[in-house]
Amino acid sequence: MRLLLDTNIYVYLLSDKGSLSRDVCACLEDAENIKYLSIVSLQELITAFRTKKLLSNIWKTESEMISFVLNDPSVEIDNTDINVIRTLAALQINEAQAHKDPFDHLIIAQAISHKMTLVSSDTKFSFYRKQGLRLIEHR
Numbered sequence: 001m002r003l004l005l006d007t008n009i010y011v012y013l014l015s016d017k018g019s020l021s022r023d024v025c026a027c028l029e030d031a032e033n034i035k036y037l038s039i040v041s042l043q044e045l046i047t048a049f050r051t052k053k054l055l056s057n058i059w060k061t062e063s064e065m066i067s068f069v070l071n072d073p074s075v076e077i078d079n080t081d082i083n084v085i086r087t088l089a090a091l092q093i094n095e096a097q098a099h100k101d102p103f104d105h106l107i108i109a110q111a112i113s114h115k116m117t118l119v120s121s122d123t124k125f126s127f128y129r130k131q132g133l134r135l136i137e138h139r
Helices: 007-015 022-029 039-052 062-070 082-090 102-113 125-131
Strands: 002-005 034-038 076-078 117-120 134-137
Touching: 002 007, 002 022, 002 102, 007 022, 007 034, 007 039, 007 117, 022 117, 022 134, 034 039, 034 102, 039 062, 039 076, 039 102, 082 102, 102 117, 102 125, 125 134
Parallel strands: 002 034, 002 117, 034 076, 117 134
Antiparallel strands: none
8 A cells, every 4th residue: 555644644753653553553564555755744844843843852954854854765755746736726625624734735635646545643634535535544
């Protein structure tokens, strides 16, 4: 299975793997599954590092962090393409839960378009299943 890790799951893997559910850990550790990280997650990591000092206990700079991620053998970076943008344009947004995060919308569109299963702890993502999102939820 091709898994697209939401940014929050990747952060858990790096900083607090023990907090991941047993099911998510089993899925992530299954050698048959290929793990991907969206290029959008790199932007999200940089933004979070700058505003919240996310993972600053591991790296001193955004460049160090991104260098690590780009060379991390446990994940492959998945880029967006025109099909992702088309999926994004057609995506019905979860307005009932005020889901306004453009990073999330692009990652969801990427998972749908690239036929990947998204792994996330975001409770707003299940709304998108009816639009073709395959989702493994960390609760």
